[in-house]
Amino acid sequence: MDNNPALKPLPRTRLHEGIVAQLTNNILAGQFRAGEKLPPERDLAESLDVNRGTVREALKKLEMLGLVEIRHGDGVYVLNYLETGTLELLPALIRSGGTINIGILKGLLQLRRIILPDVAYHAALNRSEEDLAELERTIFNDDSMGINDRDMAIYRLIARSSKNISFLIVLNFFNNSGLVTEFLTLYFSDGANIMRTTRFYHDIFNAIREREPQRAKRIMHDLLVYAERRTIEALAPAGTGE
Amino acid sequence: MDNNPALKPLPRTRLHEGIVAQLTNNILAGQFRAGEKLPPERDLAESLDVNRGTVREALKKLEMLGLVEIRHGDGVYVLNYLETGTLELLPALIRSGGTINIGILKGLLQLRRIILPDVAYHAALNRSEEDLAELERTIFNDDSMGINDRDMAIYRLIARSSKNISFLIVLNFFNNSGLVTEFLTLYFSDGANIMRTTRFYHDIFNAIREREPQRAKRIMHDLLVYAERRTIEALAPAGTGE
DNA sequence: TATTATTATTGGTCGGACCACCCGACCAGT
DNA sequence: ACTGGTCGGGTGGTCCGACCAATAATAATA
Secondary structure, rough: OOOOOOOOOOOOHHHHHHHHHHHHHHHHHOOOOOEEOOOOOOOOOOHHHOOOHHHHHHHHHHHOOOOOOOOOEEEEEEEEEEOOOOOOOHHHHHOOOOOOOOOHHHHHHHHHHHHHHHHHHHHHHHHOOHHHHHHHHHHOOOOOOOOOHHHHHHHHHHHOOOOOOHHHHHHHHHHOOOHHHHHHHHHOOOOHHHHHHHHHHHHHHHHHOOOHHHHHHHHHHHHHHHHHHHHHHHOOOOOOHH | OOOOOOOOOOOOOHHHHHHHHHHHHHHHHHOOOOEEEEHHHHHHHHOOOOOHHHHHHHHHHHOOOOOOOOOOOOOOEEOOOOOOOOHHHHHHHHHHOOOOOOOOOOOOHHHHHHHOOOOHHHHHHHOHHHHHHHHHHHHHOOOOOOHHHHHHHHHHHHHHOOOOOOHHHHHHHHHHHOOHHHHHHHHOHHHHHHHHHHHHHHHHHHHHOOOOHHHHHHHHHHHHHHHHHHHHHHHHHOOOOO
């Protein structure tokens, strides 16, 4: 694997995804309000100049995001995403309006700061010898991945050690939401942050090895607080207040 | 509104949803393993005796669940859901194999027990006068909804009071995952549980009113511990141990 | 051997058709 | 005036068949 870190990921553009993005933004921007009915699929298809099937695939996705409700024989109704939206909607919410919404981002980081320390807690409690060995190998002897992937892999191993699938799945969201990859590159562009995070790897590995859940929890918490502060600082040089 | 509580809701069945359920189970059961390629859409359509477009809509949903990756010109690859699965996958995971997987359910309840107390904490911290008024009205003067809906509404108001959208969205998952509605009915079928929960409403309302975050957090935690125990007991009469 | 065309396979999109369902309007009987 | 039945138009659900676009495997070429 070459893994040149300076390559564009993959600007794959499937037509219906563009429609999803457009409709999502329209709904989040309040252009379509909760309770209202979207135009019929046939009209949307004509307006967007695409096939009706393509529109349908887009609407399916909106339905899964909890943005709309599709009623057979009736129409497509806009929902109040505050009541029905899913986690996958948060990235779009953070970016809604074309700019990064720092307030929502802070809320999401706060959520992470609530969950991950307890994940570390249970990892120290429930880790197996295999978990520990793989964690050690990844932290100390693995140069095969980029720094971002390695970071995510370490978190994943910690979550796996907790023996709670829910923890693992929630972590997937933080990792695969696209937010992490974006902000992680920013975060690791500062050498001081790399050093701080490396120290964190060592510390939490020791805590998990010695089965000290309370200590693992505190270590995770402290790292998150640090990382959040540094990320927010990098994002908001001036006072882009919450 | 009559609201006869003895009527089945609405078992709407859309064809592609059946396909989603079937493929999801096949993947979770390991019938299609991670890394493997699914049969082409055309073959799947023929096997299932449905149109290819219908198969495509199902595959789109699988993709959103983080179960498969669709590659144009190549094929549909099964992913390791432990690395890419979304929260919406957990309900299917809990029911995979036809029976309720108590181990995974406990893990999910554990996650809830980690998050919700902190939601209550921030609710007590950030609630507005309007939040408080609506909470009071819903707890003390609202007979318009069923006991289940009222319970979910109260949690929603608490989450809203926290002023953190992420909390609200996570709560949506717990509420709309279908798990709650299922287990809540079971839980509220016991009068003792209703009394305990009513006391909880009063207690946490007071804590939020008096802006005592630490107390609100403890109250929420205690209620969740109680509700989890009672729910698990009701589900596993004999020792269906984790 | 390495590189470049070619081809087969597969997902993406298209256009049109029909079915299933919901709703409102209208009608028939009470 | 009310209830229930009927019907027609609108909308989502599914189907068919075709072609476009991207990929991977293969063959042809330098």
